[in-house]
Amino acid sequence: MTRIRDRMAERGRDVADWLEERTRLVSFMEKQLYEPTPRRGMWLYTLGSATLFLITIQFLTGILLLFYYVPTTKDAWNSIYYIMHHVYFGQLIRGMHFWGANLLLIVIGLHMIRTFLSGSYKPPREMNWVVGVALIILVSLLAFTGYALRWDQEGFYAWEVGMKIASYTPLIGAWAVSLLLGGDTVGPATLSRLFVFHVWLMPAILAPLIGVHLILLRLHGEFGAAFEYSERLAKLNKRKQYERMEEYFASDEEEEESSRGE
Amino acid sequence: MPEELQKDPLTRGQFLYMGAVGTMMGLALTVPPAFFIMDPALKATIFNRSDIPHVWREIGSIFEVPSGEATAFRVTFPQKQTYDSGGPNSRVGSLTETALASWHDGKIPDLVKKRSEGATFSKSEVRTLEKNINVMSNACTHMGCPVRWDSVHHQIVCPCHGGIYTINGMHVGGPPPHGLWRYVFRIREDGIIEVRHKWVQGTPWIV
Amino acid sequence: MAEIKRGQAKPAEEEEEEIITEDNVFEHYDEPQGFFPNQVMADLTVSFALLVITIILAYAVPADLVEPMDISTTDYVPRPEWFFFFLDQWLIYFPGAALVAFGDIAMPIIFAIVLFAIPWLDREPAYSPARRPYMVVLGFLVITAIVLNLFLSMVRILNFPGGSPAG
Known part of the structure; x- marks a missing residue:
């Protein structure tokens, strides 16, 4: 029994060594898994990973929905109806994509508020804040365009209002709205463009930006709220206080010495 | 290591070559896609083409x-x-x-x-x-x-x-x-x- | 590999007290821990909870699919998703072509630029929200404006039941 266990352990080590030599996977994992993080307020920092998790769910369910969704004005609505009523777990997959998007917007908002309140955007983490703002804008645009892909009244009119707002842009209004419409009226080209934005263009920008967000996070480390450092700050303040007192007494002594000298 | 390799100077010819080839590649990969995407917008705004034919x-x-x-x-x-x-x-x-x-x-x-x-x-x-x-x-x-x-x-x-x-x-x-x-x-x-x-x-x- | 010694461990040697200065105070936390396993457990728990919520909601409240798009409708009442309620309310405050361009295009763009620029607008070196009142009050005002507009638009929408403007 013990011999088998030893052998298994040896085999495991061999595999790990083999991988490490070729990919540095083991040391990479070691570095990633043993990154220092705050012990206090740990639950506050789950918002970021929850956002990542929900976005992963969106990518996964989005790819699954594409197996049935047809981006044409004639069939878009029918294909979604088909997903909801005839495909195994269709309601689950579409429901997860829909509710995942709703939850994502809540969680990403909370994540942003947390970052704002803890001041985690201060030097040297400014660029991570900028990437984060770009991500939140992209996610809301994705929610907006995805809503319209249903090509039902609700989603269509939301997108329609959005396009109409674009038409008010000074100078380039007409150009901007006809670019979104794919012509001067709502038609098949409008839905094709929506499909491009939601399914290819914006995820293609979103995915690498998430990578940059994570790399920058790991580069400078998680900055927790100030209370994560309260003991160290207290020690610092205490030391500074002592120094000031020492200075004060030292100057007192000097004064005394100088007055005695007179 | 990289410092040691930073020894070959960039010649004037190489610099111009990079600039010229880079510009050509950049133009070839951006101008046609831009027109490709903007086609309906240009036709609608500049040439006043409508998707709806002239019918009563x-x-x-x-x-x-x-x-x-x-x-x-x-x-x-x-x-x-x-x-x-x-x-x-x-x-x-x-x-x-x-x-x-x-x-x-x-x-x-x-x-x-x-x-x-x-x-x-x-x-x-x-x-x-x-x-x-x-x-x-x-x-x-x-x-x-x-x-x-x-x-x-x-x-x-x-x-x-x-x-x-x-x-x-x-x-x-x-x-x-x-x-x-x-x-x-x-x-x-x-x-x-x-x-x-x-x-x-x-x-x-x-x- | 080093041999693992079994038995009672030696008492830990007393480490020399680190001198905390303003430069290194934020270098690590009071009680640092590895990302694995505690933080991973917390992240996993939250992700699991969210997954369960989405699955329950997917069946409890099926995702909407109303009547197919029809631009010739005469009785449909368009309403945005809840997360755009505040923007929808915002549209009401800016009548006329010039103000629409100002309120619904220029202002959101300015807001986005301000949001991007927050790290450069907030030069206060302190991290605690209590010690940078301007930013926190400003952030609070923005959130209040969004929530207030959300409620205003909800009140407006609830008072305008589907399709009958006469009501």
Whole structure:
């Protein structure tokens, strides 16, 4: 029994060594898994990973929905109806994509508020804040365009209002709205463009930006709220206080010495 | 290590080569895609091409327009967008929208009151009728929501942001920038209203 | 590999007290821990909870699919998703073409630029929200404006039941 266990352990080590030599996977994992993080307020920092998790769910369910969704004005609505009523777990997959998007917007908002309140955007983490703002804008645009892909009244009119707002842009209004419409009226080209934005263009920008967000996070480390450092700050303040007192007494002594000298 | 390798100088020729090849590659990969994407926008804004061909479509008879109320008529136009390639599978799509028609201030003109359906009008009578009827788009000029007749307050209202128009489509309240879009229309001698996919004030977009 | 010694461990040697200065105070936390396993457990728990919520909601409240798109509708009342309610309310405050361009295009763009620029607008070196009142009050005002507009638009929408403006 013990011999088998030893052998298994040896085999495991061999595999790990083999991988490490070729990919540095083991040391990479070691570095990633043993990154220092705050012990206090740990639950506050789950918002970021929850956002990542929900976005992963969106990518996964989005790819699954594409197996049935047809981006044409004639069939878009029918294909979604088909997903909801005839495909195994269709309601689950579409429901997860829909509710995942709703939850994502809540969680990403909370994540942003947390970052704002803890001041985690201060030097040297400014660029991570900028990437984060770009991500939140992209996610809301994705929610907006995805809503319209249903090509039902609700989603269509939301997108329609959005396009109409674009038409008010000074100078380039007409150009901007006809670019979104794919012509001067709502038609098949409008839905094709929506499909491009939601399914290819914006995820293609979103995915690498998430990578940059994570790399920058790991580069400078998680900055927790100030209370994560309260003991160290207290020690610092205490030391500074002592120094000031020492200075004060030292100057007192000097004064005394100088007055005695007179 | 990288410092040691930073020894080969960049010659003037290499620099120019990089610049020239880089520019050419950049242009080849950006200019055609830009035009590819902007095709409909350029055609619509610069060449004034519309997806809807120059056709007149009947919306209904003037006898169907009641007094003191704006009525909705559905009208379907052929639409050429994406699928009208001219190949063997080419097909022309369609776009259905709604026109609101009302008599000026809601009053039916006497020459209509006297007659019933099937009557014919002379050219001068038709001109009088055209002056006395409003044929408007039901897309709110603010955000394009479908406006409707409010029979309690005798006005046209928008459900989205509370735009209010008179029975003649003039803007009286709420955020819309101006009155309802007016179709280019004509009345046939047998009293049928025909419209084109064109508006007196310009292009509303969306509809 | 080093041999693992079994038995009672030696008492830990007393480490020399680190001198905390303003430069290194934020270098690590009071009680640092590895990302694995505690933080991973917390992240996993939250992700699991969210997954369960989405699955329950997917069946309890099926995703909407209303009537197919029809631009010629005469009785449909368009309403945005809840997360755009505040923007929808915002549209009402800016009547006329010029103000629409200002309120609904220029202002959101300015807001986005301000949001991007927050790290450069907030030069206060302190991290605690209590010690940078301007930013926190400003952030609070923005959130209040969004929530207030959300409620205003909800009140407006609830008072405008589907399709009958006369009501």
